[in-house]
Amino acid sequence: MPLDVLDDPVEQQRFTRWVEDGGRQVAESSFQVSGMYCAACSGVIESALTGVDGVVSAQVGSASQRAKVRWDPKRTQVSALVKAVRSAGYDAVPDAAAPAREQRRVERRAALWRVFVASFCAMQVMMFATPSYVATGDELAPDLRQLLNWGSWVVSIPVLLFSAGPFLRNAWRSLRLRRISMDVPVALGILVTFIASTGATFDPDGAFGHEVYFDSFTMFVSFLLAGRFLEMTVRHRAAESLEAALSGMPETALRLEPNGEAMPVSVLRLRAGDRVRVPLGSAFPADGRLLIGPTQADESLLTGESSPVTRQAGDEVVGGSLNVGAPVDMQVERVGADTRFEAIVSMLRDALSQRPALARQADQWAGPFLWGILALAGLAAVAWSWYDPSRALWVAVSVLIVTCPCALSLAAPAALVAAARALARRGVVLQRLDALEALASMSRLFLDKTGTLTQDQPALVALRDASGAVLDLTASPVEVGDAALLAAWSAHPLSKVLAQRAPAAVEDRWQAVREQPGSGLEGRRADGSVWRLGSRAWVLGSSSDVAPATDQPVVQVWFGPVGQLRWCFEFAEQLRPDALSAVEALRAGGVGLGLLSGDASRRVAHIAEQVGIADVVAGAQPQDKLAHLSRAQARGERVGMVGDGVNDAPVLARADVSFAMGQGALVARVHADAVVVSGRLQDVVMARQLAQRTMQVVRQNLIWAATYNLACIPLALAGYLPPWAAGLGMALSSLLVVGNATRLAYARPGPV
Structure with a gap:
């Protein structure tokens, strides 16, 4: 992609978002x-980026x-950022599927050619070296041995100049920036081996001796x-699977013009406000609301739920989900970075660009460790020069190669990134990779009630007449349908539940509708009568009316003409379908549970009794929740929190x-370490089990890498x-570490 295209603000929407940093x-x-x-x-690229005027910060994973x-943007442009990365010897493209795929194709092709050239030349060099290994006595004449050495030298040149190029360039780049990287000892070993073997080839009686190591090289x-x-x-493959999970948003949409043309x-x-037609089998291009329904939406890419969900006219649909029911029209409400899909993508990108604490700790000792390697190799060369000078060189080279800590540097990041991928595929998006370590050792978990243990919306559980007699909801009077039509004028959660019972294909009978916040709705019928829907006092038109107490934790919504x-309608909170199983699984895993809620004591106690949680705090303000959690931390417990509301943000x-539950408030999602996009509480259990397995893999990787060295x-x-x-051992060691970590991406949830 041309660099000037990257500076187009419209194009930047695909890989750029606006954030506040230091008040700007x-x-x-x-x-x-x-x-x-x-x-x-990572450090080299970060240094190159932060050296660009106008760059506030840079993180590279x-x-x-x-x-x-x-x-x-007032001081620099995207093209300047890419130029800075390229000047450091690397390349960068916007994190979008098409250029990333092309970049991977080019990288794979170049790497394959390097492997082919090195392997082909190694086979040829081994052919030249074999006579020297199998010949005894004077079977191989000196001039013929020298000719074979010359042939090995010629064949080794492409390996040095082409195949070994990445090691030499990376090492030179690090030294030029006064840094030391893993490629420095590797490049040093390559150069020393080739130079010494070349000296022995040109002058067998010289300082380098007559032994050549082109085959080892x-x-x-x-x-x-x-x-x-x-x-x-x-x-x-990890990047491809991630792109497959994040490529649900289409690039084009059928916008309905005022004349009805798509x-x-x-x-x-x-x-926002545009009307869009979504054909069968296409993805919804933005967050919005259905104008024509019903249909079914496949939200598996967002939530991990494989079964399509039914969406009626008026229901919300999520951009990136797939329309698998019928052609529909929708009204756009949120676009671009404001959509839920892009928010998930942004969170996942943030997590994958982080350098975990375990990796940062490795970076701190990587420099001294590599200097120690160079010193150890030098001492080995000096010692062997006294004992057996002919072997001093390749002993030093072997020490340089075998001690290169590539496997140690990959031990933690590879496992954490693989776990993040696995969680994203199941509907849990990490915002902080370090959270996996804390989650694995979590000893106590506090849960919010509304929207966390219970479903987002209450359920209509009973219908009573004025005398209190319970009526059959399935055979409700015509007035109940009118109440549902009136409720459709409000966005209140209880109104949305009642509005679902509005009769189909019936014209709205209400006029002059108004809503009194905290009280209810009022509307005029065709006969001129004014009816109200809301609290008992609102319908009676009396501020002094007090509702009779009820033993059940229900919310009552009354309906009738003003004064009568x-x-x-009685509404009650419903537990999430997986709440009981999730609580039992957490308790079986040794996690202490607590319930923190700002709701009334009676309702909180009712839910706590259903799930069997004894540690309950009801009527809690945000500061009360924070104090309760802080006391648990003061006792030395590793504390987790699951919530969804604005008042949960401080404790999160x-x-x-x-x-944070995926449907929760934005401020809650921002402050959480992970977002449960799927909305399933059981996924919190799965995340903890995977976190414990991840820490096991990290320990396995570290033990293996340390044992190998x-x-x-x-x-x-x-x-x-x-x-x-x-060299073979170092390559296999790194591969084993990466392969062991990759298992996490396909691990099935289950107790550790």
Whole structure:
């Protein structure tokens, strides 16, 4: 893509959002970066980006190869950011599917060619070296041995100049920036081996001796490239599966013009209030409300729920979900970055661009460790030069290669990113990768009631007449249908539930409708009578009326002419279908449970009794919830919180790990560590089980990487590990770590 196109504000909507930073509005763009091979590359790219005038901050994730950059559009442009990455020796494209796929194709093709050239040349060099290994005595004449060495040197040149190019460039780039990366000891080993072997080839009686190591050199490069190629393949598959999960938003939409004609337009041109036609099998291009229904929507990409959900006229639909029922028309309410789909994409990109705390800790000791490697290799060369000078060189090279801590640097990030992918596929989007560590060790979890343990909307459970007698909801009087039609004028949650009982194909009979906040609705019928729907006092027209107490935790909504009670609708909260099973699973997993709610004590106690939670705080203000959670933390417990309301935001931010339900308030989702997009409480259980499994994998990776280095370093120092074997071991070690972490992306939920 031409760089000037990236500076088009309309095009930037695909990979850029506006955020507030230090009291000012700045742009935040996401990129995919190619050419990264180790954790140290993240620091190099971040330095290059922050060196651009106008860049506020830059975060680069080595495991996901994604960058998130905040920049001031008054001082710089996107093209300048990409140029900075390229000047550092890497490449970057907007984090959108098409350019990312092309970037992966180019990267894969180049890597495959490097592996092919190195492997082909290694086979040829082995053919030239074999006579030297199998010949005894004077069977191989000196001039013929020298000719074979010359042939090995010629064949090794393409390996040095082409196949080993990434190692040499990355090492030079790090040294030029006064940094040390994993590729420095690798490049040093490559150069020392090639130069020493070249010296022995040109002058067998010179300082380098007569032994050549072209076979070890070419085999090491081919093994290491093969390992990185397989690692890259795993990473590319991860990116492809992630794109498949996030590519649900269409690029065009059929916008209905005032004359009723459907015109195809870019989704970037849609605005709130536009009417859009969505054919069968197409994705909804934005968040909105159905004008024509019913239909079914496949929301599996957003929630992980495989079964389509039914949507009627007037129901909300989510951009990115698939229309699988019938052709429908919808009205756009939210577009672009305001849609729920783009919010999920943004959260996931943020998480994948982070450098986890475990990786940051590894970065802190990576520099001293690599300097120690160089010192150890130098000491080994000095020691062997006294004992057996002919072996000093390749012992030092083997030490440089075998101690390269690539596997250690990948141990934690690879596992955390794989777990984040697995959670996203099941409807849980992480906003902070470090939350997995806290979630795995969580000992107590506090739950909000409304919208968390219970469903978002209450259910209509009973209909009574003025005398209190219970009536059959399925055979309700005509006036009940009128109440439902009146309720359709309001956006109140109780009104939405009642409006679902409005009779189909019936013209609205209400006129001069008005809503009194906190009281209810009022409307005039065709005969001139005025009816009200709402509280008992509102319908009676008396502010002094007091509703009779009831033993049941229900909400009563009355309906009738002003001053006269006719019908009473009773609503009650309903537990989420998976609430009981989720609570039981958490308790069985050793998690203590508490219920924090700002609702009335009677309703909270009723729900707590149903799910069996004894630690209950009712009528709680945000500061009360915060104090209760802080006391648990003071006792040394690792505390989690699940909520969905505005009043839950402070406690979500304070908890060690927190979840916001996907339909909850925006401020709650912003302060949470993860968003349960699926709305299933059982997914919190699944997330904890996966977090525990992730920490197990991280420990396995760290133990393996450390064991490999501790076992192989003595072998290399003792001269039992030739350079080619050291290269093979390092490549296989990194591949094993990545493969072990990749298992998490396909792990089935279950107790650890």
